[in-house]
Amino acid sequence: MAKLTPTDSLYKTLTHLAETIDERANGNTSDQPSYTAKLLSAGPSKCAKKMGEEAIETVLAIASESDQEVADETADLLYHLFVALRSRGISLDSVGESLAKRQGMSGIVEKQNRTNS
Numbered sequence: 001m002a003k004l005t006p007t008d009s010l011y012k013t014l015t016h017l018a019e020t021i022d023e024r025a026n027g028n029t030s031d032q033p034s035y036t037a038k039l040l041s042a043g044p045s046k047c048a049k050k051m052g053e054e055a056i057e058t059v060l061a062i063a064s065e066s067d068q069e070v071a072d073e074t075a076d077l078l079y080h081l082f083v084a085l086r087s088r089g090i091s092l093d094s095v096g097e098s099l100a101k102r103q104g105m106s107g108i109v110e111k112q113n114r115t116n117s
């Protein structure tokens with residue numbers, strides 16, 4: 001069974017994807033029609049709906065489909081998550097900051113802190 005820890009190439013791939021989505025948001029679509037630009041121009045609700053569809057497909061794949069289907073559906077979900085974040089103008093750095101704050105804290109302790117405040 002493969003471990004979860006990624007190689008450096010995933011960082012490059014995700015960064016390239018985020019850069020491409022930013023470019024599409026800024027109107028740089030080369031000479032091809034852009035699905036990303038079309039989705040972003042429809043606004044956050046449409047982006048959220050597409051992300052929800054991909055999330056359900058990923059859940060179904062994890063429950064009962066092949067490893068390759070899970071990887072493919074997860075790739076779709078990550079793409080649509082990035083587009084949905086961009087549609088709201090929320091940076092991946094702000095997501096990273098939220099994750100970093102939780103590092104080293106057990107999820108059970110974090111939940112207790114939340115419910116006590």
Ligand SMILES: N=c1c2ncn([C@@H]3O[C@H](COP(=O)(O)OP(=O)(O)OP(=O)(O)O)[C@@H](O)[C@H]3O)c2ncn1[C@@H]1O[C@H](COP(=O)(O)O)[C@@H](O)[C@H]1O
Pocket residue numbers: 017020024032033034035036037050075076079
């Ligand atoms: N990673 C992706 C990616 N993953 C999924 N998709 C698209 O997401 C769509 C989802 O499938 P659906 O069948 O639900 O789409 P649909 O029915 O056409 O969509 P709606 O009409 O419901 O909006 C498909 O059109 C996929 O091609 C993606 N589209 C683009 N990218 C990346 O974004 C880059 C820029 O793409 P463009 O903006 O199209 O140039 C590409 O080079 C890729 O790196």
